[in-house]
Every structure is written in C-alpha cells, then in structure tokens.
Amino acid sequence: MVNGADFGGAGAKLPHTVDVAIIGAGPAGLTAGYLLTKRGLSVAIIEKDATYVGGISRTVEHEGYRFDIGGHRFFSKSQQVVDLWNEILPDDFIQRPRMSRIYYEGKFYSYPLRAFEALWNLGIVRSTLCMASFAKAKAFPRKTVRSFEDWTTNQFGQKLYSIFFKTYTEKVWGMPCDEMSADWAAQRIKGLSLWGAVTDGLRRSLGLNKRPNDGMQTKTLLETFRYPRLGPGMMWDAARDKIVATGKGDVLMGHALKQLAEDGQGGWRVSASGPDGSDVMIQASHVISSAPMRELAARIHPLPATTLEASRLRYRDFLTVALKIRSEELFPDNWIYIHDSKVQVGRIQNFRSWSPEMVPDDSVACVGLEYFCFEGDTLWDSTDEELVALATKEMAILGLVSPDKVLGGVVVRQEKAYPVYDDEYATNVAAMRTELEEIHPTLHLVGRNGMHRYNNQDHAMMTAMLTVENIIAGSRVYDTWCVNEDAEYHEAGDEGAQVVIPARQALSEDQIAALSSVRDVPERVAPVVSSKAA
Structure with missing residues (x-):
C-alpha cells in the first residue's frame, strides 16, 4: 500500500475518497462525470487548465469575443x-447554416471539391494545363504507387494535385505528401472523377444532361447543424455545473496529474499538483483518464513496461490567432480552407457564422486563423505579438483584409490537438492498451488523447458513456475501442441514425472490423524491403 507521505510528498493533503477519479475535464471526462453522478456515484475530476473546461472543445473568451478552438459542429x-446534448443544454442550441469552402488565389471553391467548378474558376489557360497534366498522368501513370502524391497525381494530374491537395495536406500534418501512404489518399478522396466532371459539363452545355453530378457520386450533404449560442464551451460549462450541483462531484481546476498509483486493494491513489504548489490526494476505486497516453504512462507508479512505447507517441499541435476586423462581414463560411503556399495559415474560421452571439459588435468581424505546428517549433515559440502580426500580414497577402482594418488580436495555443498516426503508433498504442487492460482493469482510457485516436467530440463522449456502463456492471461489457467514425462524418448522414454499439460478446468479426476502422488520417508509406535483404 502507498501511504500519503510516500505518494504525495511534502505539502500533500489528506486523501479525498470517491468512487471514480477522472483525469481531464474535456468532453469524455465531463460526460463520464455527469453520467456517474446521475447514477449516484461520487467523482473527482482534475483539470490542468485553471480557467476552462472542455479541452479542445472549450470556448475561449477575450474582451467579450468568444473563440471556438477548431470548430465544432454539433x-x-x-x-x-444527441439525447445527452439535449439533456445537458436543453434551451441554448441554435440552428446554423453549414458552409465551408476552399480559397485559392482570390477565388472560392466548393468543399467538398467539385471538379468542373474548379476547372471553371481556374480559367481557360490554367484549366487547359490541368487537363493536359491529367491526360499525361493517364497516359503515363506512375507505375509504383506508394505515396499520397503518387496516388493523387495519377488520379488528377500533377497540376491539380499541387493546387488542391499538396499544400493544405502538408500544412495540416507537417510531413511531405510523398511520405504519406497512398492508402490514405484512396480512403480520403472518394467519388471525385475529373473525367466524369468534364464530360458531364460538356453534356450540360449541349443540353444533354439536366441533372449534373459534377463528377461526384451523389450524396446528401448537411445543410445546417446545431450549435450552442455561446460556443461549444457552453455545453461543457453546463456539464461541470450539473456535476457539482449533485453534491456527488468535484471539478478541481488548475490541477495537473502528478502521479497515479495502485493502493494495493484494487483501487487507486491520484496525486495532482494544484495552482498553489500543494498536492491534492484522491483515493478512488476506478480511474478514468482522458490525459494523453504518453503523459499517463510516464506518471503511473510503478512505471508500466510499455512506458517506452508510449513515450514514442507523437502529436500535432495548432494555434489560433483571432483577429478583430473593422468590417460587418468578410465571408459567410463557418471556415475556409487556405490552399495557397504563399501563406502558412491553413484554415480561417468566421466566428459570427458559428453564432452571432460570439461577436458582440455588429460593426466588427472576428476571424480565427489556424496554424498547424509542432510544440517547440518556430511557429509555436513565436510571441503573441509576432503571431498577430503574421496573421494580419497573411490576411493582406490573401487579399481578404487590409492591415489598417485590423483592430487587434489574441493567440490561443492548443497542444496535442491531433494524435499522429506514424508508422509505429498502432503497435505502441496496442502494447500500452494490452498492458493496462490486463494488469490494471480499473483504469479506463477514454477520449481522443486518452486512446490516441483521432475522433470527434461525440465519439469521445461515446467512449465515456460505455466506460460508465462498464464501471456500473463491474466488468468490461462494452469494448470502447470499437467506437470510431466514418470518413464523411461531418459532411453527410442523418442525425441520431445509429444506436449504441452492442456489447462486445454480441459483436461479429465483421462488426468489430467495421467499428474498429480508424478515421482518415495519413500514415507514412511502408518502408521498401530490398530484394537483396530478402
């Protein structure tokens, strides 16, 4: 058994005993806390952020302006x-129009991309060059297709690949397209046929085709979505308040996980460093962790055998530069994707298009420029003043805003925004998961970073919902690792069309394979094995 002095050290407080300790107050952690307290269990949630709950789904406020970190369609x-969202926030959803486009050299293009429209916007000369490049790719395709670049060039030609695929993809993931697996391209770019778009356009111009598909397979896109009127953080603020109001839950802000150790009786002791430098001690029968798997592994005592594997897990970070601009409106989109190599910004959010209540002054537009980076690189380490100046400059380069109309800005940094799927991540995650489930059955991993899975907030919530059922049942009735999504998740489909996945013993092999499929993220190309070595 670990005693208080050994576990917490000097300044540690007496243990706070609860049924479940929860690490992280993001969508997964707060969902778990809300459902557990509803069932009568006591919880203590530790959150290292001193101000905001919600994790990457939080809403940051600055001088009355509110910023969504990444953009979250509900x-x-x-x-x-859906039922849980309505239960937690019954009266504060608004219905918003869905609009996202690609911006390239002063023109907007539909997203998802429509090939005929793209050729039309590019103009006769560039479209001709694109078609020539496409014809060349079809006549002389790359015979060895290993990378994203190989596959996309063969499908669309070098010219269109460089305009609509290369720049943005490399901005987001921080790796060259010729190092990304072709498998990701095949999954990601579905249903777009350049030749189909061209022939369809010609048939329409001759009056032979009255129902164009623009080279795309027919699909019903979302036209509207629900959104909390003050941003996604409104949902998680409400969840926190409801947890505390039960008298069964505490949410400890500004408390970072220091150590996690078994108590020798099947439970856990959690030590968290508070904002005043003292440690808070939590005694719990179960622990739910949405902390990054790499950080959790380094804080379990004794260290897991798989700590080395977990330490190799990598993350992609990003930062938002929110600018206040003297303008009633700049564009109607929720966000636009920037496919232009002249600037570093990858995506620009328009916060008023998410909700008018997020921007308090009707004469001011507020936009968020998103920069994808790695923690510690040049972008990440730039000062706030340098980043505001960069964002102002790039808005001018793009021709969207004159610098003299920028009234000011603020920077929000988001570490570990995207788990990186490199060539060894799956092995490392599997090793950690296997050890934890076999040796520590009362430690549960949930959420995006807790499971190192690139999922959406509702999927993070579902992992927590099933984990709660497992804790209530006293066994792993549900396989939380089966929760994921399809590639068109935010673009098509019917809300509430699916029910909870069945218990693991009821899953067929086909169902397990389907539910375990990962989201569309790039993996590195497989290494070439030399025939001599073989």
Missing part, C-alpha cells in the same frame, strides 16, 4: 449522444 449519428 451533429452526431448516435441518438444517445
């Missing part, structure tokens, strides 16, 4: 998730 195919 849409889910899970009826259980």
